[in-house]
Amino acid sequence: MAGGRSQSTAFLVMVAVASVICLSNVAADSSSVPDVNLVYDMTQFPGNTEALCVTGDMTLDLTATIIPDRYNEPKVVKESPNKIKFTRDLEARHLGQALMCTANNKGILVPLMTSDAKFIPRRLTVTVSQEQDLRLDLKTKSTQEFFWWMREPVKKTGPWTSARVVDDKLRIEHSLLQGSGLYSIAYKQEPIVYKELGFLAVTIRECREHQYGRACEEWCPDCMYGGECDAVTGECVCPPGLKGHRCQIKCNENKIGKSCNIDIDGNGKQICLVAPYGCECAPGYNGTKCETACSDGYWGAGCHQTCSHCVEGCTAIAGLCKKDKNADCVGGDLGLPRLRKPPRVTEIKHDRVTVTFDPWKAGYDDGELPSGSSLNYVVAYWVR
Incomplete structure (x- = not known):
């Protein structure tokens, strides 16, 4: 989530969307803790x-x-x-x-x-x-x-x-x-x-x-x-x-x-x-x-x-x-692909907002993309 200010406060949420999967069989990484x-x-x-x-x-x-x-x-x-x-x-x-x-x-x-x-x-x-x-x-x-x-x-x-x-x-x-x-x-x-x-x-x-x-x-x-x-x-x-x-x-x-x-x-x-x-x-x-x-x-x-x-x-x-x-299944849609690094809001005006983000990357970002699924991004923007 990222935000910015103009005359009001804007909030942005971006998620990558794919089919619901279960993470319960994902193996734990090697640990230093x-x-x-x-x-x-x-x-x-x-x-x-x-x-x-x-x-x-x-x-x-x-x-x-x-x-x-x-x-x-x-x-x-x-x-x-x-x-x-x-x-x-x-x-x-x-x-x-x-x-x-x-x-x-x-x-x-x-x-x-x-x-x-x-x-x-x-x-x-x-x-x-x-x-x-x-x-x-x-x-x-x-x-x-x-x-x-x-x-x-x-x-x-x-x-x-x-x-x-x-x-x-x-x-x-x-x-x-x-x-x-x-x-x-x-x-x-x-x-x-x-x-x-x-x-x-x-x-x-x-x-x-x-x-x-x-x-x-x-x-x-x-x-x-x-x-x-x-x-x-x-x-x-x-x-x-x-x-x-x-x-x-x-x-x-x-x-x-x-x-x-x-x-x-x-x-x-x-x-x-x-x-x-x-x-x-x-x-x-x-x-x-x-x-x-x-x-x-x-x-x-x-x-x-x-x-x-x-x-x-x-x-x-x-x-x-x-x-x-x-x-x-760990909350159903909690298994969906989602960005680790928040999107950046570079410009907010009364009629538009400019957003930049890094594409979802398997192995770095959270969630998984099931085989054969397409990847789309959803942007939610609202003003308080």
Whole structure:
């Protein structure tokens, strides 16, 4: 989509059109993003913590780190090369801590906090692209509108930066963010009550949204069902419960991992993946503690996907159609050819618009063109 301005605002949508196909048999590309999954038990969060770092790739050797590592808690037990368990039985006495699980120099960072924390993020780790504001749902124990935040490590002398929480939603402008890392949230500047701090792990993606590459000049592929595009390689990092080079393949119920070979009971669990995805409630659940089942008509991680691809609804965890299995083809027309790079609007006037675009190219642009089909382009233009 691209737009321009004259006396009003114009919007343009262009798609390549062909027969509806199914992508469910498309093989996944070779991957540079490791299969690392941190399963975080939210039922006693904040406070007591249990987390499991696991991979379905038997060639990976996971490593675990506590940040900072000068304390003896939480307990870290490496049960096998592909499974590490974190446990914290007591209320944390040390603030500004985080868990990190890594493989192939890529890791997942999640915060720890006490049950006295005034601000609890719904997602423990979030990713924002360059020039993108941080927006996050928060559960707050304070009625005040303003709060204060600082990137760890917290300094007694500050400086703290003020921001607002409106309707339990946090917003920090991109120009104020201080890079990737752990951020502390306080309801007053001084004196700081450390056990009441909330924490949030933030990853600043290297490119603008929907772009990747060394100079951030390449356009991301269409990562389906909420998948995120790696800023370096352009690879799709798929939400839990999905796999494939475009996240087009649904795992069976209660399966996660890049090969759908990790078993999970998702109730009360938040699953964190390597950047740029971050964390989200396990498939089939949402809410602060990830214990609320998806409403009818919704499915997937955090219940963000709709069952519009099915005739009579779908399962909340895997999004499989309850009836008419033939309809369960990644959303029907989602398999159509479509342009990865948006068309360019070079001139807009009251009676015409000039549009330029690169033709659809198999192997680069998204979707597929069935054998024997003709390719046409549809332009939709409207004024607001």
